[in-house]
Amino acid sequence: MASIGNQAGPQMIGAVGEGPPTEVVRLGTAKGNWFTRVGWSHLVGILALAFSLFPIVFVVSAALNPVGTLSSSSLIPSNVGFDNFGSILSGSFPRWFLNSLIIGVLSAALSMFISACAAYAFSRFRFVGRRPGLLGILLIQLFPQFLAIVALYLIFTEVTQLWPAIGLNSIWGLLLLYLGGALGVNTWLMKGFFDTIPRDLDESAKVDGATHAQIFFGIILPLVRPILAVTGLLGFIGAVNEFLIASVFLTDDSVKTAAVGLYGLLADEQAKNARFGLFAAGAVILAIPTVALFQFLQRYIVGGLTAGAVKG
Amino acid sequence: MLKIGALAVFAALAVWGALPLIRTQDWIGLAILVAVTVLAFYVYLSPRTIPLKYLLPGTLFLIVFQILPVIYTVNTAFTNFSDGHRGSKEEAVTAIESASVQQVPDSTIYTLTIATQGDPATGDIVFLLTDPSSNEMYAGTADGLRGLSADDVDRTATGKITAAGGYTVLNIQQASARQDDLNAFSVPTSQGAIKAQGLSQAFEGAPQQNYDANCDCVTDTVTGAVWTADDKNGAFVNDRGEALAQGWKVNVGFTNFTRVLTNDTIRDSFARIVIWNFAFAIIVVAINFALGLLVALALNNPLVKGKKIYRSLIILPYAMPAVAMYLVWREMFNTDFGLINRLLGTHINWFGGTATSMVAILLVQLWLGYNYMFLVITGALQSIPADLTEAAGVDGAKPFYAFRTITFPLLLVSLAPLLISSFAFNFNNFAAIFLVSRGGPFSPDNPSAGGTDLLITYTYRLAFGGGGADYGFAAAISVFIFLIVAVVSIVGFTRTRALEEVN
Numbered sequence: 037m038a039s040i041g042n043q044a045g046p047q048m049i050g051a052v053g054e055g056p057p058t059e060v061v062r063l064g065t066a067k068g069n070w071f072t073r074v075g076w077s078h079l080v081g082i083l084a085l086a087f088s089l090f091p092i093v094f095v096v097s098a099a100l101n102p103v104g105t106l107s108s109s110s111l112i113p114s115n116v117g118f119d120n121f122g123s124i125l126s127g128s129f130p131r132w133f134l135n136s137l138i139i140g141v142l143s144a145a146l147s148m149f150i151s152a153c154a155a156y157a158f159s160r161f162r163f164v165g166r167r168p169g170l171l172g173i174l175l176i177q178l179f180p181q182f183l184a185i186v187a188l189y190l191i192f193t194e195v196t197q198l199w200p201a202i203g204l205n206s207i208w209g210l211l212l213l214y215l216g217g218a219l220g221v222n223t224w225l226m227k228g229f230f231d232t233i234p235r236d237l238d239e240s241a242k243v244d245g246a247t248h249a250q251i252f253f254g255i256i257l258p259l260v261r262p263i264l265a266v267t268g269l270l271g272f273i274g275a276v277n278e279f280l281i282a283s284v285f286l287t288d289d290s291v292k293t294a295a296v297g298l299y300g301l302l303a304d305e306q307a308k309n310a311r312f313g314l315f316a317a318g319a320v321i322l323a324i325p326t327v328a329l330f331q332f333l334q335r336y337i338v339g340g341l342t343a344g345a346v347k348g
Numbered sequence: 349m350l351k352i353g354a355l356a357v358f359a360a361l362a363v364w365g366a367l368p369l370i371r372t373q374d375w376i377g378l379a380i381l382v383a384v385t386v387l388a389f390y391v392y393l394s395p396r397t398i399p400l401k402y403l404l405p406g407t408l409f410l411i412v413f414q415i416l417p418v419i420y421t422v423n424t425a426f427t428n429f430s431d432g433h434r435g436s437k438e439e440a441v442t443a444i445e446s447a448s449v450q451q452v453p454d455s456t457i458y459t460l461t462i463a464t465q466g467d468p469a470t471g472d473i474v475f476l477l478t479d480p481s482s483n484e485m486y487a488g489t490a491d492g493l494r495g496l497s498a499d500d501v502d503r504t505a506t507g508k509i510t511a512a513g514g515y516t517v518l519n520i521q522q523a524s525a526r527q528d529d530l531n532a533f534s535v536p537t538s539q540g541a542i543k544a545q546g547l548s549q550a551f552e553g554a555p556q557q558n559y560d561a562n563c564d565c566v567t568d569t570v571t572g573a574v575w576t577a578d579d580k581n582g583a584f585v586n587d588r589g590e591a592l593a594q595g596w597k598v599n600v601g602f603t604n605f606t607r608v609l610t611n612d613t614i615r616d617s618f619a620r621i622v623i624w625n626f627a628f629a630i631i632v633v634a635i636n637f638a639l640g641l642l643v644a645l646a647l648n649n650p651l652v653k654g655k656k657i658y659r660s661l662i663i664l665p666y667a668m669p670a671v672a673m674y675l676v677w678r679e680m681f682n683t684d685f686g687l688i689n690r691l692l693g694t695h696i697n698w699f700g701g702t703a704t705s706m707v708a709i710l711l712v713q714l715w716l717g718y719n720y721m722f723l724v725i726t727g728a729l730q731s732i733p734a735d736l737t738e739a740a741g742v743d744g745a746k747p748f749y750a751f752r753t754i755t756f757p758l759l760l761v762s763l764a765p766l767l768i769s770s771f772a773f774n775f776n777n778f779a780a781i782f783l784v785s786r787g788g789p790f791s792p793d794n795p796s797a798g799g800t801d802l803l804i805t806y807t808y809r810l811a812f813g814g815g816g817a818d819y820g821f822a823a824a825i826s827v828f829i830f831l832i833v834a835v836v837s838i839v840g841f842t843r844t845r846a847l848e849e850v851n
Contacts, residue, residue: 073651074649074651074652076646077646077647077649077651077652078652079646080642080643080646080647081643081646081647081652081658081662084639084643084646084658084662084722085658085661085662087715088661088662088663088664088665088715088719089661089664091665091673091676091677091680091715092664092665092668094676094680094687095672095673095676105685106679106682106685106686107684107685109685109687110687110690111687150405150406150409151406153402153403153405153406154402154403154406154407156402157398157399157400157401157402157403161398161399163399166399169403175837176410176414176415178772178833178834178837179414179418179830179833180776181413181414181417182776182778182804183418183421183776183804183826183829183830183833184414184417184418184420184421184826185807185808185811185826186421186424186807186811186819186822186823186826187417187418187420187421187424187823187826188413188417189811189812190420190424190429190819191416191417191420197372198368198369198372198374198377199365199368205466205467212409212413213413215409215413216409216410216412216413216414217413217414218406218409218410219406219407219409219410220410220414223406248398252402273667276669277669277670277671277779279671279778279779279782279783280778280779280782280804280808284812287467287469287470288466288467288470288471289467294669295669295671295672298671298672298675299671299675299783302675302678302679308679309685312679315672315675316676318672319669319672319673319675319676322669322672323667323668323669323672326667326668326669327664327667327668329667330663330666330667331660331667
């Protein structure tokens with residue numbers, strides 16, 4: 037799936053270092069009063085915190101609000117109850133959530149494997165069409181899959197006639213479609229990382245009689261675990277958040293992903309006030325895996341990717 | 349061995365994939381499938397094609413699900429593919445004849461139960477029919493009639509079918525919700541077609557409009573009206589220039605593209621959408637960068653304690669599921685019950701006006717995106733050598749001057765690729781628009797193009813919106829998006845010279 041994440045995509049994510057803070061701009065000088073030295077920093081930080089957190093606080097308190105309507109939801113709930121969680125878990129939501137997890141995990145894992153294979157080929161072999169291939173991938177990733185949504189829908193209408201199991205209204209069809217974007221998204225990022233692993237390692241293994249497959253699975257893949265973790269986790273978050281294609285493809289209630297299903301909960305203008313608590317509870321449950329993974333991912337972004345050196 | 353096992357699974361999948369192709373006698377599809385299978389076996393069994401062994405899976409997926417759709421988009425853009433222009437001319441004739449079916453004196457009247465294949469709201473309609481005179485039962489689809497055996501069917505004493513294997517029987521509410529589909533639905537038969545009459549009866553009748561191959565026209569046997577085939581536009585047209593609703597798919601050349609330039613309504617809304625599309629992407633990148641930079645500078649202050657707590661909480665919106673949070677924001681802007689209006693003590697209909705709608709969307713996108721910029725800028729700030737600014741300080745430069753002349757240009761250089769890809773992402777940020785403002789507000793005279801539509805949401809509405817699908821025109825808009833993205837990327841790449849670094 038091409039660039040489905042919240043922002044520009046994973047290729048730029050490696051920029052955060054944990055190095056010692058250098059004093060780039062000293063807007064507050066060492067002299068002066070407390071505010072010009074450090075107070076303004078806290079003021080900006082606290083305002084940013086408030087801006088970042090208030091919608092999250094709102095959705096959590098709406099989920100805990102036992103009345104469960106939009107009109108009665110506020111930042112601080114007057115009453116706390118888990119009724120919304122109870123009702124959302126007894127409806128279609130667990131099914132949607134499971135669909136999201138299946139698509140998220142499988143598409144992340146398979147995309148990761150596909151682009152790791154391609155990155156290995158581009159990094160370690162010299163063959164005809166290598167440079168055009170690399171440039172081609174770079175160009176193709178500029179055109180995210182969903183731009184061709186009309187054609188995808190029409191193609192899959194035909195596919196549904198022939199193979200209903202991988203057609204519209206099937207999470208397996210959607211999964212295959214997502215894999216189409218696998219090569220474009222992560223191959224470059226991975227190739228850059230593969231290039232940093234000394235070729236001497238594979239050369240000496242080759243001398244010892246290892247095949248190319250043994251080198252790939254036995255030596256290279258274990259060494260690139262950090263980048264595998266980052267691409268895998270970003271792929272998971274991207275697939276769980278994908279909305280455009282999923283909303284066109286998955287219309288039956290039982291095959292919807294959580295994103296499409298939650299959208300459907302609020303689609304009815306008349307019913308949405310009453311359903312908001314239900315929706316908020318679903319949103320909070322859906323946030324748990326992505327936020328948890330992100331906390332895990334952050335460590336890798338900050339540590340693994342920027343450290344530069346790869347330890348065996 | 350693992351390799352043999354994987355190839356065996358692949359072969360099994362190929363056989364499974366081949367069966368429907370053989371059934372429908374799609375020999376070209378079968379030939380491609382066989383060729384791909386042979387290629388895969390050759391690549392993985394030959395000792396020589398080592399790089400291909402690693403590239404083949406990704407390349408196959410790439411070709412089938414990314415390159416092919418782009419080619420298909422361009423193809424579709426040159427056709428009139430839309431509701432009413434879906435199939436071949438023969439299919440159009442069949443549809444016209446069966447839609448004009450009228451009850452004739454000796455019509456058979458069936459007892460009808462309305463069912464679907466799959467979901468009650470979206471599945472294909474099926475008529476479950478009982479012939480009261482013979483007690484025979486049938487399932488009627490758009491392809492024709494099929495006999496049902498009594499073992500698969502539950503029915504009442506009057507003969508009405510209440511359940512049938514493989515079909516979902518609709519209740520009255522569900523059937524009423526599909527009224528439009530039911531009106532258009534008929535089961536073709538040798539004498540004409542079977543149509544519903546209410547929700548519990550159907551009749552077999554003869555068509556009132558007939559196609560005559562000699563004049564290549566459709567004639568109405570009752571009124572005598574004649575519609576002649578227009579193969580250029582794929583429609584039957586009468587002498588007043590009025591076309592029958594049912595036409596067929598033809599190649600229309602550049603019509604879809606020139607419509608953007610020649611049709612006044614479309615041209616004005618298209619120009620407005622393109623301008624807003626660029627403005628949206630540029631403003632989002634600019635405000636995200638500005639706020640991210642401000643917060644990064646503030647928290648990069650060495651005297652600040654608790655940086656890690658600030659950072660992990662500020663970044664939290666980036667980790668939340670974006671689709672759900674867009675919807676939460678939409679409801680926070682709700683006119684009557686929304687949090688924003690309640691906090692401000694106002695009663696603004698945020699999505700009722702174009703300007704307020706834009707403000708709301710930009711605010712939402714700022715919330716979702718600035719924190720990522722903050723994270724990346726923090727990293728970039730820390731990688732700028734301290735000597736540079738210190739040297740400037742020794743030379744007596746004021747802090748802001750040092751920032752403006754040294755830090756800021758260095759930041760821009762190192763973040764340029766990120767800013768470009770952030771622009772490209774937001775240029776097609778479907779979810780932000782579709783889920784927050786839904787592209788609105790819409791003016792009453794042009795319900796297909798809204799005040800905050802991006803090209804991608806406009807395309808989506810043309811193809812999948814309620815007002816009748818126009819795939820050909822939607823594909824043409826997609827081609828415009830391809831062209832714009834290509835031009836912007838070429839400019840971006842030549843400016844940053846990223847292509848030269850390929851090795």
